[in-house]
Amino acid sequence: MSMRILGIESSCDETAAAVVADGREILSSVVASQIDVHRKYGGVVPELASREHLRQIVPVVREAIAQAGMQLAEVDAIGVTQGPGLVGALLVGITYGKTLATAMGKPLVAVNHLEGHVHAVFLEAHKAGRSPRLPAVCLIVSGGHTVLYEVKPHDDAAGNGRGLFLYRKIGQTRDDAAGEAYDKVAKLLGLGYPGGPILDKLAAAADGAPAPVKFGPTKTRGNPLDFSFSGLKTAVLYHVREHAGYGPEIRLREEALARGERKFEQLLSLCGPKTLGLVRQFQNAVVRDLVERTMAAAEELQAESVLVSGGVAANSQLRATFEERGKKAGFEIYFPSRALSTDNAAMIAAAAYPRLRAGILADARLNADTSLSLT
Ligand code: KG4
Ligand code: ZN
Numbered sequence: 001m002s003m004r005i006l007g008i009e010s011s012c013d014e015t016a017a018a019v020v021a022d023g024r025e026i027l028s029s030v031v032a033s034q035i036d037v038h039r040k041y042g043g044v045v046p047e048l049a050s051r052e053h054l055r056q057i058v059p060v061v062r063e064a065i066a067q068a069g070m071q072l073a074e075v076d077a078i079g080v081t082q083g084p085g086l087v088g089a090l091l092v093g094i095t096y097g098k099t100l101a102t103a104m105g106k107p108l109v110a111v112n113h114l115e116g117h118v119h120a121v122f123l124e125a126h127k128a129g130r131s132p133r134l135p136a137v138c139l140i141v142s143g144g145h146t147v148l149y150e151v152k153p154h155d156d157a158a159g160n161g162r163g164l165f166l167y168r169k170i171g172q173t174r175d176d177a178a179g180e181a182y183d184k185v186a187k188l189l190g191l192g193y194p195g196g197p198i199l200d201k202l203a204a205a206a207d208g209a210p211a212p213v214k215f216g217p218t219k220t221r222g223n224p225l226d227f228s229f230s231g232l233k234t235a236v237l238y239h240v241r242e243h244a245g246y247g248p249e250i251r252l253r254e255e256a257l258a259r260g261e262r263k264f265e266q267l268l269s270l271c272g273p274k275t276l277g278l279v280r281q282f283q284n285a286v287v288r289d290l291v292e293r294t295m296a297a298a299e300e301l302q303a304e305s306v307l308v309s310g311g312v313a314a315n316s317q318l319r320a321t322f323e324e325r326g327k328k329a330g331f332e333i334y335f336p337s338r339a340l341s342t343d344n345a346a347m348i349a350a351a352a353y354p355r356l357r358a359g360i361l362a363d364a365r366l367n368a369d370t371s372l373s374l375t
Helices: 035-041 046-067 087-104 113-127 178-188 195-205 230-242 246-258 264-268 273-300 316-329 346-357
Strands: 004-009 014-021 025-033 077-083 108-112 136-141 146-153 165-172 305-309 332-334
Touching (some): 004 087, 014 046, 014 346, 025 046, 035 046, 046 087, 077 113, 077 346, 087 108, 108 113, 113 136, 113 146, 113 305, 113 346, 136 273, 165 273, 195 316, 246 273, 305 316
Parallel strands (some): 004 077, 077 108, 136 305, 305 332
Antiparallel strands (some): 004 014, 014 025
């Protein structure tokens, strides 16, 4: 009999529930995004996030159970994100998960959101009948995190992805996360929120646009595997301020956004070659930094594979550059699909599975841990 775990995720601005069998097979995955709620503020507003989670949690869980073709009582265990994340947001999922587990007498498993992102990669690989070999270097790159881990099997179960993993943090951002830099740069260019998807498409449309500026590699003192993105964001800001020509376009785009015209084609028609060139240079700099440091870590640690997960892992240039570098350097590169890259609950259910099997259970005392660490 397979073990069907209901995963619940509410750490940031997505309310998500999913059912995953044996940590591998996704029976359902439902994600209610709050982007429309937070858009006009240009970022996630914690109080609004909690309120939306409260509104969404029950229907989202019901939908996940229905899509899996099951009854709630048939779930074998419940996995819920304990942290890191926003306290009010986390508490909604935790409280609901605890209540369900207690009422139904099912085991409760606490999951680290970051470990969920690692498992998203394994879920996707399993779909294709592959299994990343360990030790691996894993880059988790999202709106809240930019961090590099070494991932090893916890036991000697040959690291086939079914066991528990051991993590060692080997690098992290000193300031902004990469996704945060995308969001801030999009905001200052009048391109709306979230910034990643629109900048990704505009950068692709910029092919051939002349570069109005070039951003050099970021230097960080100390750990060479640490990242930094706030300097790049500031460099974009100064460039825009110091060069006439950007301002009128930005105002036009802000007006278009205020009218609800935020489709790619609508915004593209309001971007001159200079803006497209600037977006491309910004993305070149982010991608170069992420890829260079991750590949350096993989070489240094003689990793067997490289895993990339989190919202920014959906970026097309990042994916293409990793593939190309991986081929050259002889590393297998693994990404989740775009849907599994951003926050979802299938990854939480998958991460709960080895914990459940190992008997690492939570109880009614489970509380949110906003800065829960993976190491
Ligand atoms: O993992 P995620 O859904 O939530 C967090 O845990 O943060 O990631 C959201 C972040 C946002 O900053 C968004 O701008 C970025 O991922 N993002 C992208 C792309 N799609 C989403 N960044 C670059 N390129 C993309 N295609
Ligand atoms: Zn995340």
